[in-house]
Amino acid sequence: MSYATGAGVLADAVQAVVCFRRAADAGHVVSQCSLALCYLDGSGLLADVTQAVTWLSRAAEAGSTKAQCELGVCYLRGSGVAADAVQAVAWFRRAAEAGHQRAQRNLGACYLGGMGVPADADQAVVWLRRAKEGGVSDAQHAPTL
Numbered sequence: 001m002s003y004a005t006g007a008g009v010l011a012d013a014v015q016a017v018v019c020f021r022r023a024a025d026a027g028h029v030v031s032q033c034s035l036a037l038c039y040l041d042g043s044g045l046l047a048d049v050t051q052a053v054t055w056l057s058r059a060a061e062a063g064s065t066k067a068q069c070e071l072g073v074c075y076l077r078g079s080g081v082a083a084d085a086v087q088a089v090a091w092f093r094r095a096a097e098a099g100h101q102r103a104q105r106n107l108g109a110c111y112l113g114g115m116g117v118p119a120d121a122d123q124a125v126v127w128l129r130r131a132k133e134g135g136v137s138d139a140q141h142a143p144t145l
Contacts (some may be wrong), residue, residue, distance in 0.1 A: 001016070001034070003015040003016035003019060004016035004020075004034070004043075004044075005088065011049075012044075012051070013038070013043045013044030014044045015044075016038070016043075016044055017033075017035065017038050017043075017044035017045050019031075020034045020035040020038060024058075027062075029059050029062040029063065029064050029120055030059075030064070031042040032056075032058045032059035032062070032064070032067070033055070033056065033059040033066050033067040033070070034056050035055050036051075036052045036053075036054075036055035036056040036059065036067065036070065036095065037052070037070070038050035039051045039055065040052040040070070041090030049074070049079050049080035049133060050080045052074070052079075052080055053071065053074050053079075053080035053081050055067075056070050056071040056074065057071060060066040060091065062134075064094075065094075065098045065099070065100035065103065068091045068092075068094050068098075068100070068103065068116075069092065069095045069096035069100050069102050069103040070129075071091045072088040072089070072090075072091035072092040072095070072103065072106060072122045073088070073106070074085075074088075075088035076088035076097065076110075076116070078107075083115075085110070085115045085116030086116045086117075087116075087117035088106075088110070088115070088116050089107065089115070089117050090112050091103075092106045092107040092110060093107055096127060096130070099128070099134070100142075101131045101134035101135060101136045102131070102136060103117070103129035104127045104130045104131035104134065104136070104139075105127070105128060105136045105138070105139045107127045108124045108125070108126070108128035108130075108131060108139065109124070109128075110118065110125075111123040111124035111127060112124035112128070
């Protein structure tokens with residue numbers, strides 16, 4: 001992470017990827033998620049959404065709420081996987097119930113727009129309020145994904 005952020009060393013996205021990959025291959029969940037985000041952003045390597053989804057899936061299954069939320073976004077947008085709003089909601093819900101604020105916002109937006117779930121204003125308010133109380137500043141507006 002130091003190479004990725006430049007904390008204590010010169011920032012080096014390529015070296016960050018080398019370290020993330022080594023740790024991800026060894027099963028380190030945070031590194032799996034970090035490597036996936038590098039693949040999504042093209043940071044330190046060529047962007048590859050399919051590889052990003054592979055690593056997000058591993059980290060999400062292992063319990064990373066950040067990966068679960070990001071994987072939900074991939075399913076909702078059809079990035080690296082076939083678009084599947086129901087699957088997106090399942091990942092958002094898993095992360096949201098564990099307290100991930102952005103996933104709470106996304107789940108609220110799904111309820112608001114009827115994406116992957118029947119539209120339900122009451123559930124939208126519940127999840128958007130949780131996100132807002134958790135510090136997601138744009139949760140009070142009608143969010144778009």
